[in-house]
Amino acid sequence: MKVLVADDSGIMRKIIIRSLNSVGVTDIVEAANGQEAIDKYKASPVDLILTDWNMPEKSGLDVVVEIRATGSQVPIIMVTTEAQKGQVISAIQAGVNDYLTKPFEADDLRAKLDKFVTV
Amino acid sequence: MSTSTLTLLASLNISEKRARLIQPFANCTKDVFSMMLNWETELIGIHTNNAFQSKYDCSGFIGVSGALQGSIVVSVDQDVAFAAAHSFLGSRPVSINAEVIDMVGELTNMIAGAGKDRIGIPGITLGLPTVITGKQHTVSFANSAHVEILQFSSPHGQLTVEIGVRGL
Numbered sequence: 001m002k003v004l005v006a007d008d009s010g011i012m013r014k015i016i017i018r019s020l021n022s023v024g025v026t027d028i029v030e031a032a033n034g035q036e037a038i039d040k041y042k043a044s045p046v047d048l049i050l051t052d053w054n055m056p057e058k059s060g061l062d063v064v065v066e067i068r069a070t071g072s073q074v075p076i077i078m079v080t081t082e083a084q085k086g087q088v089i090s091a092i093q094a095g096v097n098d099y100l101t102k103p104f105e106a107d108d109l110r111a112k113l114d115k116f117v118t119v
Numbered sequence: 120m121s122t123s124t125l126t127l128l129a130s131l132n133i134s135e136k137r138a139r140l141i142q143p144f145a146n147c148t149k150d151v152f153s154m155m156l157n158w159e160t161e162l163i164g165i166h167t168n169n170a171f172q173s174k175y176d177c178s179g180f181i182g183v184s185g186a187l188q189g190s191i192v193v194s195v196d197q198d199v200a201f202a203a204a205h206s207f208l209g210s211r212p213v214s215i216n217a218e219v220i221d222m223v224g225e226l227t228n229m230i231a232g233a234g235k236d237r238i239g240i241p242g243i244t245l246g247l248p249t250v251i252t253g254k255q256h257t258v259s260f261a262n263s264a265h266v267e268i269l270q271f272s273s274p275h276g277q278l279t280v281e282i283g284v285r286g287l
Contacts, residue, residue, distance in 0.1 A: 008247070009225040011207050011218065015155075054228070054247060081232020084241075102229045103147075103154040 001119055002027040002044075006037035006063060007052040007079070012102075016050055016079065019109045024119035034058025038066050046074065048116050053080035053091070061094055068095040075116045079109075124149075124162045131165055140238065140267050140282055141165060144191075147233035148271060148280050151226060156206045160278070164270035173268065173279040174255040176200065177215055179227025182246035183235075189264050189284035191234065191245075193227040195276070202275035215252050224248035230280060 031037035175194035260283035
């Protein structure tokens, strides 16, 4: 299983990758901004995407919209500080499959991964 | 909110308007350090406007626009930054390097983001975090901003969250 992790914080990518490793996922692609995430996905599709919302270049919402516009049904988990109801609804309407707000505990992230990771 | 935080707010006779700004950020700062680092932090001081000037080594800034305008600043000294990086990364840095700066930015992002959502005012927008480093630097806000400075204790030293905004 191949997973794309998009977050402009390297620390946050490491935290997410550590959780992915703990559930057996080692084939991981990293992106430090939204445009890089879109480019990497289009170059080599993955089986799961975890993306931040607020990133330079393009936002996580842009990532979701552009990837869904290709017809892809890849599961996407938004991992973000944006927790207002309207934003969660916007993300789901754009095609996000699940939503995790920062800050989170390791078990919260693990529970989300368990829904989508098949190793 | 912890009993000690409520006691502190009550003992300082904090107005409802100030509490509306203070409580969300007091709560979310405790949550961020507890959930992400497993650190217990305690609110130990609240100051308004220029009654207190923190001196720290590393400060994360996030601009606030829309319904409120200003900045949110999270400041830590080197020891707190190194201990937090150790918790996140598993190794203790020996200098304020790119990973420490990234970590302070992300902590600032989480505190500001969670505080923004809990304050209950629609239409607040946050920018991306910027981190300033420098031994014992100070942070100043424009005179027109209302500033709340929240001091916290942690197992590895003190930290400060400053909210300087107009429009409250």
